Amino acid sequence: MRIAFIGLGHMGLPMATNLLKAGYSLVVWNRTPEKAAPLVTIGAKQAKTPQEAVDPSGIVITMLADDAAVERAVFGKDGFGEKLGPGGIHISMSTISPETSKKLANYHQTKGAAYVAAPVFGRPDAAAAKKLFILCAGPADAKQKARPVLEAMGQKVFDITDEPSHANVVKLSGNFMIMAAMEAMAEAFTLGEKHGVPREKTMEVMTQSLFAAPVYINYGKQIASHTYEPAGFKLSLGFKDANLVAAAANSVLAPMPLGGLMLGRFQAAMAKGWKDLDWAAVALNVTQDAGLDWKKR
Amino acid sequence: MRIAFIGLGHMGLPMATNLLKAGYSLVVWNRTPEKAAPLVTIGAKQAKTPQEAVDPSGIVITMLADDAAVERAVFGKDGFGEKLGPGGIHISMSTISPETSKKLANYHQTKGAAYVAAPVFGRPDAAAAKKLFILCAGPADAKQKARPVLEAMGQKVFDITDEPSHANVVKLSGNFMIMAAMEAMAEAFTLGEKHGVPREKTMEVMTQSLFAAPVYINYGKQIASHTYEPAGFKLSLGFKDANLVAAAANSVLAPMPLGGLMLGRFQAAMAKGWKDLDWAAVALNVTQDAGLDWKKR
Amino acid sequence: MRIAFIGLGHMGLPMATNLLKAGYSLVVWNRTPEKAAPLVTIGAKQAKTPQEAVDPSGIVITMLADDAAVERAVFGKDGFGEKLGPGGIHISMSTISPETSKKLANYHQTKGAAYVAAPVFGRPDAAAAKKLFILCAGPADAKQKARPVLEAMGQKVFDITDEPSHANVVKLSGNFMIMAAMEAMAEAFTLGEKHGVPREKTMEVMTQSLFAAPVYINYGKQIASHTYEPAGFKLSLGFKDANLVAAAANSVLAPMPLGGLMLGRFQAAMAKGWKDLDWAAVALNVTQDAGLDWKKR
C-alpha cells in the first residue's frame, strides 16, 4: 500500500521514516522540498504538490503546522481534496481545532472519502523512537484501516469515538493539562524557594512520589533549573495551543478558569519576548511575580 | 527503644501498628482513649496524657489533626514539652503550617531537645500498607536517629534540609499540586463532555499516556465518574490545607494564582455543603459552572 | 444634507429619530423593513437595500448588531461599499472589533472614501434622550464633518485619535470596565450578605460615597435586588462583548486576568441558560458560588 505523507517538519520527518521502516511505500511532500532528502534516500518518492502526492482512493497523512496549513493542503490550488475521492482516507495528525476537523470531515464525506483525526502526544524524540501516543477518532471502517499505519508510528493508539473532532478535543485537553502541570510546578517550586527550599528538592520529592509521570519528570527538571534552551516545543506554539483550548472552551460554554490563567501566562510570556524559548519558560512569570531574578542563578 | 505515639486517627493508628510490627515498644495516647484498644491488644502501653506517654530524652511522634492539636500536646496542661528534655526528639508528622513547625523547633531547642518535621503523602490505606512517602527535615543528628523509625512506616523517606519547616512547605506544595491536578482534570473532562467526549474516555487517555501517575489514576477515576463517597480525605480537610497553602504563600510574598483559584474552589464547595464528600468533589464546581447537572448522571 | 442610516434596532431607531428632529434628511434601511415605519411617518425615505440608501460621496451611518452585519452592509451583494466612493464618509457606530474597523477603513481608503468609527456608551433610553457618549476616531477632515451629525445624537463627542480602530478599543475598554464593576459589586454585596449586611445597605453606601457614578448606581440597584428582567442589555450581548475584549487583548498580547475572569463568568451564565436576562445577571454566579439561593429571595 502506498501512502501520501504531507508535512515533513520536526514531527513529520521521523514519523514518515518509521512508516518507511515498517515497509510502507511513501510519496512525500513538504513546502520546503529539501527536507524530503533523507526520506528519498531511503526509498520515498517525492511529489511536487499535495495533489500529486495523493492516489485516488488512497491514504493520505497530514502533519502540518496549523489549521491554515492543513486547509491549504486540502482546499488549496494544488490541494488533494478533489483528488482523494471515494474510498480515500485522510488521516489528519496535526494539532488543529475541533472546528477545522469538523469542516474537513464534512468536506471529505461529500466526496465519498473518510476523515480520521489522529493527533499525537510526544515530541520529536518520541516520534523518532516510535513512542508517540496517538488519539484516533473517525468512522469505524476508516479507523480500522488506519490502525496498522498509526501503530507503525507510535507506542499506543487510543480509539476515541466515531466523531473525528473528539480526538482534537482530547489532544487539546492533554496540552492544557500539561500547561496546568507546568504552572503547578512553577508555583510550588517558587513557594519552596522563597521559604528556603531548593527548587530541585521540591522537584525531586514530587517526581519520585505522587507525580512520577513523564510530564512532571521532564518539565520538572527544566522548571527547577530554569533551563529553557534549546526549545523542545517553542513557547509560541504553546501560545497557539492555549488559544485553541480557549476557543474550544468558548464554543461549548465550558468555563475553564485554569485555562484562562494559562492563556494569560502565555500572552505575558510572548509579550516579554520569550517566544523562542521552550514553552516551559511560562514558569518564569511565576518567578518574576515573586520578585526573583532568574537570570542571576 | 520505646517510642511515644500521640494521635491514633485514620492515619496514626495504622502507622503505630507498623511500628509495633517492626519491633518497637510503644506508649500511645489518643484524645478518645477507646481508639487505642487494637494497639494495646498487640502490645502497646496506653498513657493517660501526652506527658505520661513520653520518656525524658526519648522519641515522641505526633500525628494529630491540626496545628492547634499539636500545640496542645506539647504546650498544654498535660503536654510533653517540659518533660522531653535534653536528647529527646519530637517527630512531628501532621500536616501543619511552617510557622507552627518553626515555633515548635525553637521551643524544643531551648530545652535541649530536637524537633524533626516528617509529614507524609498517602491516605490511610497507604499508611496501612507501609507505602507512605515521608518528608523529613531537621538537625542532621536527629534525622539520623529518626530515619529507621520512619522507614518502618513508609516506602521512602526524603531528606529535605536541616530546617524542619521546609518539610512542611514541601508537604503543602504537594497537596497544592494535587489540588491543581484535580482542577486540571475537572476542566479537561468537562471540556470533553460538552464536546460529546465521555469523561471516562479523556481520563483513560490521560492516565495511560502522559499522566500515568498515582494522583491522576486515583483522582481521575473519581472525577470522571463523579464518585465522592465515601470520602478518602474529606473536603473540609482539603479546605484547611488550601488555607495553609495560602498562608504559606502570603508569608513569603510568593503569588500563587492557581493556589488562589483552588482556595476559592474549596470555599465554594464548603459553602455548597460538600464538606463531608471526598475532596475530589471540588471538581463539581467546574461541572456546575458549565451548566451541567451531575446528579442526573 | 441627506444621510443614509443603516440599522434601526433598539439603538438605531431612537438615534435616527434624533437626526430627523435635528433637521437632517434621512434615507433608512433595516433588515426587517417594518421597523422603519415610525421614521417614514416623520419624513424619512426608506430604501430597499443598503446600496440604494447611500448617495455617492454622501454620509452613511451604520448601527448594526455585530461585525458580520456591518460587513454585509458594506461588502454584501446589495452593500454600499462600491457606491459610496470619493468624498463619502462611513460613520460606523456599532460595537465591533478593532480588526473589522481596520479592514473597513482600509477598504474605504482604496475607494477614496473615509471611515470614521463612532461607537457609543448608553442604552436605548439614553439614545432616545440624546444622552449618548460618542467615541469618535478617524481622519481629521472626516471627523470634522461627522461631528455635528454625531452631536445631534449624544451629549458628548470624544475625539479619540486619527486611527478609527482606536475608538473601538476604547469602547471595548469601557464595556470591560462595566463588567469589572459588576463583578466587584457582586462580590462585595455577597461578602456583606454572608456577614449579615443587607445587599442594599452595601450598595447604598458605595453609590453615595466613593462610587457615585451612573454605572454603579444603575447596576448597583439591579445587583443588590437581583432584578434582571426586563433586560436593558441582554446577557448574550455581554458575552459577545467579553469575547471581543478577549480577542482585542490577545491580538496585542495584553494579558487581562480580570478580563479573563469576566469571560468565564459570561460563559457560565450562558451555559446556565441566562442569555435573555440583563447582563448584570452575571452577578448570580457569585451568589451561587457562595452557596446562596437567589430565587428564594
Add this chain to the structure above:
Amino acid sequence: MRIAFIGLGHMGLPMATNLLKAGYSLVVWNRTPEKAAPLVTIGAKQAKTPQEAVDPSGIVITMLADDAAVERAVFGKDGFGEKLGPGGIHISMSTISPETSKKLANYHQTKGAAYVAAPVFGRPDAAAAKKLFILCAGPADAKQKARPVLEAMGQKVFDITDEPSHANVVKLSGNFMIMAAMEAMAEAFTLGEKHGVPREKTMEVMTQSLFAAPVYINYGKQIASHTYEPAGFKLSLGFKDANLVAAAANSVLAPMPLGGLMLGRFQAAMAKGWKDLDWAAVALNVTQDAGLDWKKR
C-alpha cells in the same frame, strides 16, 4: 463633653483637630508623644497612656494602625478597657477586621460599656477638609450619642446596622471595590496602550462619561501617568487590607475571585519592592505582564 482621642497619625491628627474646632474638649494620646504638639497648642490635653486619657463612662475614639494596636489600647497594660466602664462608649474608627470588632464589642458589653465601629472612607486631605464618609454600626443608643461627634469629622455618616462588625465589613468591601477599580483601569489603559491609544485618552473618556466618580478620577490620573510618589496611601497598607478582605471572605465562605486576584497583585507588588509607593502602583503589575517598561516613560 470631653472625648479621649487615641492615635494621632496621618488620619487621627486632622480628625482630632476637627473635633477641637467643633468645640469638643479632647484628651489625646499617641505612641509617639511629639505628634500631639499641634493639638495641645490649640487646647487639647495630653495623656501619658490610653488609660489616663479615658474618663469612666466617657467617650473614647481610637484611630490606630491595625488590629493589634487597637487591642493594645484596650487590653494592654496601660489600656483603657477596665476603666471605660458602664455608660462608656468606644468609637473604633480604624480599618480593622470584623473579628476584632466582634471581640471588642463582646468585651465592652461585659463591662457595661458600648462599642461603636465607625471606619471611614477618605485620605488625610479628606480628613482635614471634614470630607470623610463614616460608616457607623452598633447599638442604637450608642450610635445616637456618637452621631454628632462623627458629624464633626465627616461629610456624611452612614447608619449601617446594630452589629458593629458590619461597619468593618462594609469598609473592607469599599477598599476591595477600589482595588478592583484600579485593576480594571490598569487593564483597560494597558489594552489601549498596546493598541496605540494613549493611556490618558482612555482615562479621560472613562472619567468624563460612565465612571465620573472620585475613585476613578483620582486613581485614574495616577494610573494613566504612572505617578505613584508621594504615596497618599502606602501599598503596604493596601496589602494589609487585601489580606483583611481575604480573611473576611474566607471566614464566611464567600468566594471572591476578584479579591483573590487583587491579593496576588499586592503580594507581587510587595515582592517587587514597591511597598512605599502609593497603592495604585499595583497597576504596574499589569504593565509588566504586557512586556512594557514603565520606567522608560
